[in-house]
Amino acid sequence: MNSPIFPSAVDTSDAASQLPFGNAFAELPPAFYTHLQPTPLRAPYLVGISTDAAALIGLDPAMANSSSFVDVFTGNTIARDSKPLAAVYSGHQFGVxxxxxxxxxxILLGDLPARDGGRMELQLKGAGQTPYSRMGDGRAVLRSSIREFLCSEAMAALGIPTTRALAVTGSDQQVRRETMETTAVVTRMSPSFIRFGSFEHWYYNKRHDELKLLADKVIANFYPEFLGAENPYRELLAEVTRRTAHLMAQWQAVGFMHGVMNTDNMSILGLTLDYGPFGFMEAFDARHICNHTDQQGRYSYQMQPRIGQWNCFALGQALLPLIGSVEDTEVALSQYEAQFAARNDALLHAKLGLTTHQPDDDKLFESMFAILQAGHVDFTLFFRRLSDLQADSKAGDEPLRDLFIERPAFDAWAEQYRARLRQESSQDAPRKLAMDASNPKYVLRNYLAQVAIDKAQNKDFSEVAKLQEILRRPFDEQPEHDKYADLPPDWASHLEVSCSS
Incomplete structure (x- = not known):
């Protein structure tokens, strides 16, 4: 394990500007990116830092108290070894x-050594215009930056593959969205930010040499086990397909909705990438759309698994010149449905505390989702309270039963579930422990994020820090924070998120 880059005993006042950045992505030819400097923000200040993310790169969180840290991770100062760049890619957006x-x-600052022996790229989101900004101003606002910061770290705590967020800095400098808003920069971390769209870019421009260079770099750096394979590009597609299928199942299991599953927002490492108009399911509706820009519902909750597969097919199309045949490409892609189904099935069994598999389990799951849909029952609360249901008694039913308007429908399903528990001689106490480790009590509900944002806009970052701490342990009871697991207030139903930021 690597030691901290700058241990606490070392003066950290200017440490951020001395960070030993590498620049692995810049080893690709210049056609892959543009070197440029971030655009400074006026009088930046720290909004929040993730000590967990900092630990991944051995960075002393005390460094965040320095002006050097704020300047480097806003883009006002360039670290000594950093060679900032913006990468080019293309993509399908809403299927087009x-x-x-x-x-x-x-803007990518470069990469730092990670404690797991690999490297982590650090990227500033909101650091100003690039040649790829199109009509945008290159800025992010405090609202969306806090949401991405909190959700990146919350997803990691849930055990879901994701990019990470090191810090958020803010400024009183304003930009116009629907209204005038203050600006911010979130520092994102990932072993790589290469996307499906990175490969599509070269395929659709008929530049197969660059396509091969990119694929070879991804394989060498992240999938070295395929270097000696008969067809390493087919193996790459198969592995990314598998990871994507598993990621979709994990999203579904916690009720997470991405909101903008364009191919340029899909990670070649199978990570959750680009937190824009995301949301966690509250009143259950399989057709729920968390992004009010998505008027056709392409990225609704129930569509996510199918869109994940669609995006893998788009990647397969882009890799076809390297794989060499349609048949081999189809073989690599063909596992998606089985991989998703198997992971989804395993997660549902865990959520219901079932340790065996029985022929009628699908019917149990289907009837469960039917009563959730009919009653628009809160997704997170249902699964968390389900662990209190007892196999041979209705004594613990009331908190769960109270979530339903149609109590007889719940009662009928509960008896079906109890019979299934008795079938495998399930014991209440160990089952509850296992279920509580699979069903989070705390997720980043939109209204919780909004409360933190409202306070932060008045330079009170205490709620950002409090949510961070609660969401670090989403499966723990934390009784002192029970109110953060309550049903959302009425005003929360009026919150909307969109592609704007």
Missing amino acids: WAGQLGDGRA
Whole structure:
């Protein structure tokens, strides 16, 4: 394990500008990116830092108290070894080929050694215009930056593959969205920010040499086990397909909705990437759309698994010149449905505390989702309270039963569930422990994020820090924070998130 880059005993006042950045992505030819400097923000200040993310790169969180840290991770100062750049990529947006896109407001500072022996790229989101900004101003606002910061770290605590967020800095400098809003920069971390759209860019521009260079770099750095394979590009597609299928199942299991599953927002490492108009399911509706820009419902909750597969097919199309045949490409892609189904099934069994598999389990799951849909029952509360249901008694039913308007429908399903528990001689106490480790008590509900944002806009960052701490342990009871697990207030139903930021 690597030691901290700057241990606490070392003066950290200017440490951020001395960070030993590498620049692995810049080893690709210049056609893959544009070197440029971030655009400074006026009088930046720290909004929040993730000590967990900092630990991944051995960075002393005390460094965040320095002006050097704020300046480097706002883009006002360039660290000694950093060679900032914006990457080019393309993509399908809402199912339509959009052509060239690229880092329109994100600037890669470089990469730092990670404690797991690999490296982590650090990217500033909101650091100013790039050649790929199109009509945008290259800025992010405090509202969306806090949401991405909190959700990146919350997803990691839930055990879901994700990019990470090191810090958020803010400024009183304003930009116009629907209204005038203050600006911010979130520092994102990932082993790589390469996307499906990074490969599509070269395929649709008929530049197969660059396509091969990119694929070879991804394989060498992240999938070295395929270097000696008969067809390493087919193996790459198969592994990314598997990871994507598993990621979709994990999203569904916690009720997470991404909101903008464009191919340029899909990670080649199978990570949750680009937190824009996301949401966690509250009143259950399989057709729920968390992004009010998505008027056709392409990225609704129930569509996410199918869109994940669609995006893998788009990646397969882009890799076809390297794989060499349609048949081999189809073989790599063909596992998606089985991989999703198997992971989804395993997660549902865990959520219901079932340790065996029985022929009628699908019917049990289907009837469960039917009563959730009919009653628009809160997703997170239902699964968390389900662990209190006892196999041979209705004594613990009331908190769960109270979530339903149609109590007889719940009662009928509960008896079906109890019979299933008795079938495998399930014991209440160990089952509850296992279920509580699979069903979070705390998720980043939109209204919780909004309360933190409202306070932060008045330079009170205490709620950002409090939510961070609660969401670090989403499966723990934390009785002192029970109110953060309550049903959302009435005003929360009026909150909307969109592609704007």
